[in-house]
Each structure stands twice: as C-alpha cells, then as structure tokens.
Amino acid sequence: MIRQLNKDIAPIDEVFFSYQGEGIYAGIPQIFVRFSGCNLRCNYCDTPNSLNINSKTKNFTTQALCEYIIDIYNKNKNNFYGRKPSISFTGGEPLIYADFLLNLIKSYLKNKFLIYIETNGSLSQQIKKIYKYCDVISMDIKFQSSCKKDLFKEHKNFLEICKNKVFVKTVITKDTNEKEFHKAINLISKISKNIHLVIQPSSFDNIINQKVLNFYSIATLKIKNVRILPQLHKLWKIK
Numbered sequence: 001m002i003r004q005l006n007k008d009i010a011p012i013d014e015v016f017f018s019y020q021g022e023g024i025y026a027g028i029p030q031i032f033v034r035f036s037g038c039n040l041r042c043n044y045c046d047t048p049n050s051l052n053i054n055s056k057t058k059n060f061t062t063q064a065l066c067e068y069i070i071d072i073y074n075k076n077k078n079n080f081y082g083r084k085p086s087i088s089f090t091g092g093e094p095l096i097y098a099d100f101l102l103n104l105i106k107s108y109l110k111n112k113f114l115i116y117i118e119t120n121g122s123l124s125q126q127i128k129k130i131y132k133y134c135d136v137i138s139m140d141i142k143f144q145s146s147c148k149k150d151l152f153k154e155h156k157n158f159l160e161i162c163k164n165k166v167f168v169k170t171v172i173t174k175d176t177n178e179k180e181f182h183k184a185i186n187l188i189s190k191i192s193k194n195i196h197l198v199i200q201p202s203s204f205d206n207i208i209n210q211k212v213l214n215f216y217s218i219a220t221l222k223i224k225n226v227r228i229l230p231q232l233h234k235l236w237k238i239k
C-alpha cells in the first residue's frame with residue numbers, strides 16, 4: 001500500500017478540464033485532479049498510468065496545486081456558465097492523500113468549489129477526515145472477482161459513514177458473479193434503499209450486456225434508484 005508521507009505534498013498524475021463520464025452526474029463540467037497511486041489492482045483498470053508514481057508524476061504542495069486548479073478554472077470559466085465549479089478528485093485512489101486533501105480544501109477550496117470524490121470505497125478511516133467538506137462521493141463497490149480481495153467489511157464501514165452524500169457504482173465484467181452482486185445489493189439496501197446505484201458495464205459485449213440486464217432486475221427489487229450507465233467519455237471520445 002502506498003502511504004502518504006508528507007501532509008503538504010502529494011503526487012499528481014494530471015489536472016485537466018473535461019465533462020464527467022460516469023455515474024449520476026455524467027455530463028457535468030468539472031476540473032479533474034488525478035492522484036498517482038492506488039491500494040488496489042482491479043483487472044479492468046482504465047487508468048494504469050495513475051497506479052504507480054512514475055517519471056511523469058509531479059509532486060505538488062497544497063498551495064501549488066491550488067494555483068494550478070485556479071489557472072485551469074480561469075481558462076475554462078465560461079464552460080461553467082456562472083455556476084459553482086466542481087472539482088473531481090480521482091486517481092488512482094485520492095483518499096490515500098486524505099490529509100493533503102484536508103489541508104487543500106480547508107485552506108484554499110472550501111466554499112469556492114464543489115468537492116466531488118471518486119473513490120474505490122476501501123479507506124473508511126480516510127474518508128472520515130474530509131467527509132464534512134465533500135459534496136458528492138462516488139464510491140465503487142469492488143468485487144473479489146475483479147480485485148482479488150474481499151472488501152465488503154470495509155465497504156460497509158465506508159457506506160455507513162457516507163450514506164447521505166454517496167452514490168455507488170459497480171463495474172460489471174465477464175467475471176462478475178451473481179452471488180457477489182447479491183451481496184452488494186444486500187449491503188447497500190440494509191444501509192439505505194435511497195442510495196443511488198449505477199451498474200456500469202466494463203465493455204460493450206453480449207455476455208456482459210446480458211449480465212447487466214439480469215443484475216438490474218435483481219437490484220431494482222431492493223434499491224429505489226438504479227440505472228445502467230456505460231462510461232460516456234469513452235463513447236464521446238473525450239478524456
């Protein structure tokens with residue numbers, strides 16, 4: 001596991017403006033801050049460059065990162081049409097750097113930007129540190145068939161902390177099995193039937209399509225808001 005060594009410095013893979021491509025806020029303009037480093041290794045990971053710190057990674061202080069974010073915002077201000085801009089902290093796994101995020105948000109960003117966190121939902125002690133400053137938490141439930149770890153206990157702790165700000169995403173691959181999907185639905189519905197669930201196919205494939213339709217029918221019996229949604233940025237061919 002990558003550990004954060006310095007609360008005021010974090011490794012950043014990239015910072016850019018684009019439109020959200022996943023989940024229930026798909027289509028909204030955002031500034032993306034992608035951290036380097038992840039504590040998991042999912043077999044469908046589509047951001048392999050952010051998994052490890054590499055020669056392209058840049059270390060930022062909170063102040064330098066804030067200045068960079070403001071610069072990107074100023075260059076894209078017109079795309080927000082006067083609305084409060086949203087920043088998506090993504091990765092890799094951004095919560096590895098929760099102490100850095102806390103400093104960054106408290107010192108520079110709170111009240112100016114909406115704070116959106118995209119996380120693998122496996123670091124419940126870390127989300128506690130910044131929860132009160134978050135507006136939206138996009139949490140994955142990771143299946144053992146994809147990441148080779150049983151994370152359900154940790155996911156339960158995470159969901160209990162975040163239930164009022166979270167929506168959950170599950171990525172369905174050829175390997176995802178019905179038993180683990182049922183387990184995820186039971187976990188979510190016991191905490192709150194109002195938590196939104198997104199079922200995201202990992203690719204366009206007949207076997208996965210069938211699975212996704214079957215899983216929708218299972219989920220919708222216990223959770224009020226369920227939708228099937230592929231990654232839009234890939235269809236749209238944007239970052």
Ligand code: SF4
Nearest residue numbers: 038040042045092120
């Ligand atoms: S948690 Fe996300 S970034 Fe980490 S390996 Fe899985 S898909 Fe990739």
